[in-house]
Amino acid sequence: MLLIVWIAVAVLVLLVLGTLAYNVLGAAGRLGRELRALEREAAPLLAEAQATAARAAAARAERPAPTD
Secondary structure (H helix, E strand, O other): OHHHHHHHHHHHHHHHHHHHHHHHHHHHHHHHHHHHHHHHHHHHHHHHHHHHHHHHHHHHHHOOOOOO
8 A cells, every 4th residue: 555655656756856857947947938939029229329339439549539
């Protein structure tokens, strides 16, 4: 009788661990997809910020340095 209880416990533990692993792997996959989508959405903003910084640096380089 005790052997049946231990087998049932082992089966339940395996079921719980399998479900937990399935959920964790699913969440990791969703997180990866969300990060890739965020990178795609942020790429134009990053390019615009870099272009603005380059224009500002060029304008700063064209101005003569103040003399005190």
